[in-house]
Amino acid sequence: MVFSSLFGKRDKPEPAESESLTPESTPKLGLFDRMKQAVTRTRETFSESISSVIALTREVDEASLTSLEPLLLAADIGSATTAIIMENLRQRALRTGIQSGAELKQLLKQELKQILDGVAHPIQHPSTPPEVILMVGVNGTGKTTTTGKLAALFRSQNKTVLLCAADTFRAAAIEQLEVWAQRSDVPIIKTKQGGDPSAALYDACIAAKARNTDILIADTAGRLHTKSDLMKELDKMRRTAEKLVPGAPHQTFLVMDATTGQNGLQQARLFTEAARVTGIVLTKLDGTAKGGIVLAIATELKLPVIYAGVGEKIEDLIPFDSTTFIDSLLE
Numbered sequence: 020m021v022f023s024s025l026f027g028k029r030d031k032p033e034p035a036e037s038e039s040l041t042p043e044s045t046p047k048l049g050l051f052d053r054m055k056q057a058v059t060r061t062r063e064t065f066s067e068s069i070s071s072v073i074a075l076t077r078e079v080d081e082a083s084l085t086s087l088e089p090l091l092l093a094a095d096i097g098s099a100t101t102a103i104i105m106e107n108l109r110q111r112a113l114r115t116g117i118q119s120g121a122e123l124k125q126l127l128k129q130e131l132k133q134i135l136d137g138v139a140h141p142i143q144h145p146s147t148p149p150e151v152i153l154m155v156g157v158n159g160t161g162k163t164t165t166t167g168k169l170a171a172l173f174r175s176q177n178k179t180v181l182l183c184a185a186d187t188f189r190a191a192a193i194e195q196l197e198v199w200a201q202r203s204d205v206p207i208i209k210t211k212q213g214g215d216p217s218a219a220l221y222d223a224c225i226a227a228k229a230r231n232t233d234i235l236i237a238d239t240a241g242r243l244h245t246k247s248d249l250m251k252e253l254d255k256m257r258r259t260a261e262k263l264v265p266g267a268p269h270q271t272f273l274v275m276d277a278t279t280g281q282n283g284l285q286q287a288r289l290f291t292e293a294a295r296v297t298g299i300v301l302t303k304l305d306g307t308a309k310g311g312i313v314l315a316i317a318t319e320l321k322l323p324v325i326y327a328g329v330g331e332k333i334e335d336l337i338p339f340d341s342t343t344f345i346d347s348l349l350e
């Protein structure tokens with residue numbers, strides 16, 4: 020089995036792949052630099068406007084605090100979350116008696132980090148393989164792409180992976196996942212388009228157990244929480260996995276598109292209630308100036324972001340870390 024590294028050349032480059040980083044052309048970036056690159060657009064608007072307020076702050080008073088509020092809203096942090104941040108900032112600024120703009124910035128960073136850390140929890144892994152992961156979410160958020168990227172990420176950690184193409188609804192989803200499986204050099208279990216996704220998942224669970232595979236990732240069709248037949252289908256998949264693998268699905272990742280902002284959040288809120296989501300994968304962070312949505316996810320969904328999608332290529336998925344995120348957003 021050949022898998023050089025996440026940054027290595029792959030056998031069958033797709034158009035997006037051909038531009039991929041190679042060790043020869045570009046130095047490997049660390050997590051911090053990759054996150055920083057991904058949130059460039061958010062940083063440009065958020066950090067620069069915050070910095071100009073901070074630079075003008077001679078003393079920390081109600082006026083300087085209030086001038087931060089529209090900047091938080093502009094980054095799509097959301098009104099409810101912004102209100103929480105502002106209230107906490109006021110109290111902490113008062114309590115600690117800070118004076119300078121630089122201290123205010125540090126306080127803001129601490130406040131933002133605290134919000135993210137408040138919902139973080141260690142991922143529970145099963146004691147015996149396979150670990151079953153369901154990828155769920157509304158249409159077009161990046162489920163299939165993220166399933167492929169996750170396979171590559173786990174392979175680079177020397178885990179064995181099996182993919183299950185349980186998106187039997189969208190015409191090209193199965194073929195798309197097959198391409199990702201080839202890129203990551205992992206096997207795939209599929210059924211025909213229009214087939215029963217639970218049947219595909221059943222076969223995949225049996226195969227993962229027989230092969231002692233570490234991780235089984237199932238890509239599911241995009242759906243809205245309002246489509247009750249599709250939500251029932253998701254339930255059936257859960258029950259199928261549970262019958263075959265104790266505790267499965269161990270993770271249910273809701274794939275959210277960062278560019279959809281507060282609309283996406285509203286959909287996600289209703290989705291998490293119905294689908295027993297355990298964590299968020301936030302895609303397309305690279306394509307938005309509204310990366311502040313990460314904070315709204317924490318306060319409103321009470322769920323941690325586990326991974327962030329930072330581009331279309333196979334290596335463009337990074338484990339989400341609150342310190343890295345806040346530090347790359349607010350230098």
Ligand SMILES: Nc1nc2c(ncn2[C@@H]2O[C@H](COP(=O)(O)OP(=O)(O)OP(=O)(O)O)[C@@H](O)[C@H]2O)c(=O)[nH]1
Pocket residue numbers: 157158159160161162163164165186189192239240241242301302303304305306327328329330331335
């Ligand atoms: N820039 C960027 N594009 C992404 C990212 N993740 C996914 N995409 C793109 O988003 C588009 C939709 O991705 P898919 O994986 O097909 O979405 P899906 O959720 O499986 O779609 P449905 O099955 O229709 O629900 C594709 O063009 C992907 O390349 C990301 O992190 N950054």
